[in-house]
Amino acid sequence: MIAPTGPILNVKKLNVSYRTETGYTDAVRNVSFTLGREKLGIVGESGSGKSTVGRALMRLLPSARITAERMDFEGTPLLALKEKQMLDIRGRRMSMILQDPKFSLNPIRRVGDQVAESYLIHFKCSKAEARAKAMSMLEAVQIRDPERVYNLYPHEVSGGMGQRIMIAMMLLTDPDLVIADEPTSALDVTVRLQVLNILDTLVSERGIGLIMISHDLNLVRNFCDRVLIMYAGQVVESLKASELGKAQHPYTLGLLAAQPRIGGSRAPLSVLDRQAAWETPLEAVQ
Numbered sequence: 001m002i003a004p005t006g007p008i009l010n011v012k013k014l015n016v017s018y019r020t021e022t023g024y025t026d027a028v029r030n031v032s033f034t035l036g037r038e039k040l041g042i043v044g045e046s047g048s049g050k051s052t053v054g055r056a057l058m059r060l061l062p063s064a065r066i067t068a069e070r071m072d073f074e075g076t077p078l079l080a081l082k083e084k085q086m087l088d089i090r091g092r093r094m095s096m097i098l099q100d101p102k103f104s105l106n107p108i109r110r111v112g113d114q115v116a117e118s119y120l121i122h123f124k125c126s127k128a129e130a131r132a133k134a135m136s137m138l139e140a141v142q143i144r145d146p147e148r149v150y151n152l153y154p155h156e157v158s159g160g161m162g163q164r165i166m167i168a169m170m171l172l173t174d175p176d177l178v179i180a181d182e183p184t185s186a187l188d189v190t191v192r193l194q195v196l197n198i199l200d201t202l203v204s205e206r207g208i209g210l211i212m213i214s215h216d217l218n219l220v221r222n223f224c225d226r227v228l229i230m231y232a233g234q235v236v237e238s239l240k241a242s243e244l245g246k247a248q249h250p251y252t253l254g255l256l257a258a259q260p261r262i263g264g265s266r267a268p269l270s271v272l273d274r275q276a277a278w279e280t281p282l283e284a285v286q
């Protein structure tokens with residue numbers, strides 16, 4: 001198959017509002033970006049709209065109003081698709097890895113069967129074939145004893161292993177886009193690095209586009225190629241990770257100054273006027 005040219009994602013002026021008791025409330029405003037076969041970090045404080053962007057791309061927001069001038073996945077306008085067409089894309093060509101595997105895995109089914117099932121849902125093949133695929137993917141995420149792990153139940157695996165299992169499940173269908181929403185924030189530092197390394201290797205070997213959603217600027221800076229900084233529902237800055245030092249928006253500058261440094265002091269995160277941020281429309285940052 002010829003690899004598609006052009007960006008994996010082309011998003012222009014994405015707006016998302018949630019339905020609430022008092023009407024619709026804006027959560028994401030005028031967000032624009034493109035994604036190639038690269039790692040894009042989305043960073044921002046809690047409530048800035050990072051996860052809403054990820055879920056809007058997957059069209060996993062039944063109670064929200066999503067509009068965009070453009071929200072194309074490999075040239076296909078996602079907002080024009082019927083739910084049935086979306087089902088063919090979601091979980092196969094685009095996948096999402098969430099924060100805590102405990103909430104994503106079915107507690108009463110063996111983990112290996114759940115991984116195999118993610119393949120069976122999208123591809124016509126025998127159960128034995130799906131099992132073999134699942135087993136090889138468990139090996140690819142560096143699970144040393146995949147036969148044994150295949151037969152475990154979710155409560156029998158550690159957080160790090162659970163997250164590897166989720167990565168195996170999400171990459172088994174060979175997606176072009178993976179959205180990882182705080183995939184390592186429930187893990188301790190050493191296991192976090194192992195899991196990030198595995199994700200990094202798989203993403204570059206397979207030429208996948210990855211969106212890494214995180215509140216941890218240092219992690220994203222070291223892991224990703226590019227970074228979008230979100231504040232109050234908007235992208236306030238878009239930079240190469242290596243050029244974060246050139247950031248200009250006061251929120252980004254505050255975040256950078258508040259990063260911990262060995263042997264150094266750090267500035268407290270400055271407080272901006274959130275109300276003003278919500279009321280001020282920003283020109284789309286490209």
Ligand SMILES: Nc1ncnc2c1ncn2[C@@H]1O[C@H](COP(=O)(O)OP(=O)(O)OP(=O)(O)O)[C@@H](O)[C@H]1O
Pocket residue numbers: 018019020026027044045046047048049050051052053063215
């Ligand atoms: N289902 C929902 N209904 C109504 N409002 C929502 C819903 N989900 C999120 N919101 C609101 O939308 C805004 C953006 O939330 P979102 O979860 O996208 O932020 P976030 O940056 O991912 O935060 P966090 O880092 O805490 O996950 C917040 O004000 C949040 O309260």
